[in-house]
Amino acid sequence: MALLRTREIEHLYSTASCAVVLSEVSKQYGQKEAIAPLSLTINPGERVAFLGPSGGGKTTLLRILSGQLESSTGTVLLCDRDLAKMPTGREVSQLVGMIHQQFDLVPNLSALQNVLAGQLGEWSLLKSLVSLVWPLNRCIGLSALARVGVEGIAYQRAGSLSGGEQQRVAIARLLVQNPQVILADEPVSSLDPARAGEVLQLLVSIADEAGKTLVASMHSVELAREHFSRLIGLRNGAVIFDLPSHEVTEDMLHDLYDLKGLRAEA
Template identity: 45%
Template structure:
């Protein structure tokens, strides 16, 4: 599904977020990424969902080189990729149904979007998506009235309404109670298995990654430290991964500045 060859990302001509990274992800795989703060995980995910382009190297998605796509062709590929973020990115004052159906904005016309805002269309789709994440009774509730865990489920339902081929989950459980984290991770794994989606998840929790994913990739200083079946990840691997490392603040600041200037980030696109 993805093939990255010698991918590098440099911000402001000096901050190396990714360094000649090589990576392959097969269709339908379930992969967890772990690593210290500033390892380049968020940069990698924003590159995988085509928010930012690589500085150098080749990014292939489903057999197509997407490193330099623009306009309509870029939007078409983005529709096939759904992202669930740490921050839910919902509209708090809108009912849940509208937030779920915003997953269709990438394929709707402006007229369809406006009409649905007045009177929700494809209501069955929203109901089904909410049923799949276990909160079908929240359809018309105001989104801001829900708990953090329920709002994350709304964000997942929005991604299901989009119906992407790939799910990128970037720290999807960092803003929920630890007791709920395993449930959300398992929910995304179950959904990706049931609907034959490729799933990549960025996790701070090593325990969650090792307990639930067959393949775990350790990222450090913009490079792959290890890429192994979970059962083969040792304490030595983890010690080497988390010793030293860069500060996350530098990477985040560079990302925030780059997103305002990036040719890709200027293109309208949908992420969940």
């Protein structure tokens, strides 16, 4: 048991490094071009934030990277593998995991069960059914909850938790899923500023200690500057700038969010 426990916990912190390479990726919805053909390389272990006005293409790009959305043209390489050619959702889930603004936990299950659901892709149907009644692999779930600082709420219903706690549980689920690349779609936009800073700090430090690549879309420029090493400005589906955080100037940000020339959103 002791051996198993250490092995399970090690699994949470296994280091990895994985690059994300987009070449000529575009996305069209009918006539509308959500993403103009764009190419970029995100290096292993890098922390990148997409900035830009709503409808600029941040979320669309993240959904393409997560495999939820197919790009119209171009290829996405995750860890040198073509995302479009991966046969099952299970394989994709080992490479890339995503957290959302609205946390997306199952409200009627306990925090622990939500966290353990990170392994659903690997469990047999029988094991997942048993675990629904009597959570299996508790250790790994509890240590993930401890890592994000909320081990005390393991047996509470996810729906009864505060926003900050729910987002921590979602991060713990991601720890258990253990993908190589972490995507975060406006991960702290629905939290108050104090909570937002803490949760973001947590996300970044988890990505750092496991050497994971972190790609996020960010609403707040200040938080993005503080926590990410590279900022990419997206506007009308095109890259406006792609620079280390400290090289991004106020003028560039002003141009990025300027209302003039913004395509009207439906």
